[in-house]
Amino acid sequence: MRTFRSLLFILLALVATVACKQKPEEGPKEKMAQEDLPIKVEGEEVRYATDSTEMRGYIAYDKNLDGKRPGVIVVHEWWGHNDYVRQRADMLAELGYTAIAVDMYGDGKQADHPDDAGKFAMSVMSNLPAAKARFNAAMELLKQHKTVNAEHLAAIGYCFGGSVVLTMANTGADLDAVAAFHSGVQLPVPPNEDLKAKVLVCNGADDSFIDPASVTAFKAAMDSINASYEYISYPGVKHSFTSKEADANGKKFGLPLEYDKVADEKSWQELKDLLAETFLK
Structure with a gap:
């Protein structure tokens, strides 16, 4: 009887020991399952203002991602x-950033014709103090967002928006990186010692809106200040190559616009690499 009781005691002790060893192994598995949540992009309509202009914007972020993350301004x-700039904000949110699609014209104003678009763009680029005020108002709103690490900021822009982010960077804006797509580089503020950001420019080699002489001057200015930059020119690619609306707009208004899927995807990868190099080291 004593032998049986001794064996039973030993057996129970072994079972208890094995059970205790298994518990710590289950914890990380359960935690991993909890952390491995699907991407869930949350979009927020926002309003912000300067002293003279009220603007409508859109902030996108992954609701299931914990902690603060870099913020990206999209012009x-x-x-x-419009919807296009919001889609780009959503795409950045899917990558783990918080993005704000800004409004540089005020009150969410949009152009239906190139003549109006040109007038709106010129009204901003010819009034640098107003442009800076609108850009900075959006940047401050982004900094204050609950998901944003205000020390890590970037800005990207398309066409007019590319010229805006390059100009803001040249004025010394507190940005770690900027990227411009199918963007002019003849800017109201040329590259100078105030530039802090890494710079990426992705343009089409056949973009008739971009003067080759301006590209040469831009590169020379960037080289003169030892700027950290990359200028990529895609052979055979025209203006507005990242927008799927380009072909329809080009046909409608008789403009040399054309979507290019390969250049679009390549330039987006270049952006992803820039942001990862800047923020994920």
Whole structure:
């Protein structure tokens, strides 16, 4: 009887020991399952203002991602704050950033014709103090967002928006990186020692809106200050190559616009690499 009781005691002790060893192994598995949540992009309509202008924007972020993350400002084409710029904000949110699609014209104003778009864009680029005020108002709103690490900021822009983010960077804006797509580089503020950001420019080699002489001057200015930059020119690619609306707009208004899927995807990868290099080291 004593032998049986001794064996039973030993057996129970072994079972208890094995059970205790298994518990710590289950914890990380359960935690991993909890952390491995699907991407869930949350979009927020926002309003912000300068002393003279009220603007409508859109903030996108992954609701299931914990902690603060870098913020990215997205500036629209000359058409104004539309669905396209919001889609780009959503795409950045899917990558783990918080993005604000800004409104540089005020009150969410959009252009239906290139003549109006040109006038709207010129009204901003010819009034640098107003442009800075609108850009900075959006940047401050982004900094204050609950998901944003205000020390890590970037800005990207398309067409008119590309010129805006390059100009803001040249004025010394507190940005770690900027990227411009199918963007002019003849800017109201040329590259100078105030530039802090890494710079990426992705343009089409056959973009008739971009003067080759301006590209040469831009590169020379960037080289003169030892700027950290990359200028990529895609052979055979025309203006507005990242927008799927380009072909329809080009046909409608008789403009040399054309979507290019390969250049679009390549330039987006270049952006992803820039942001990862800047923020994920």
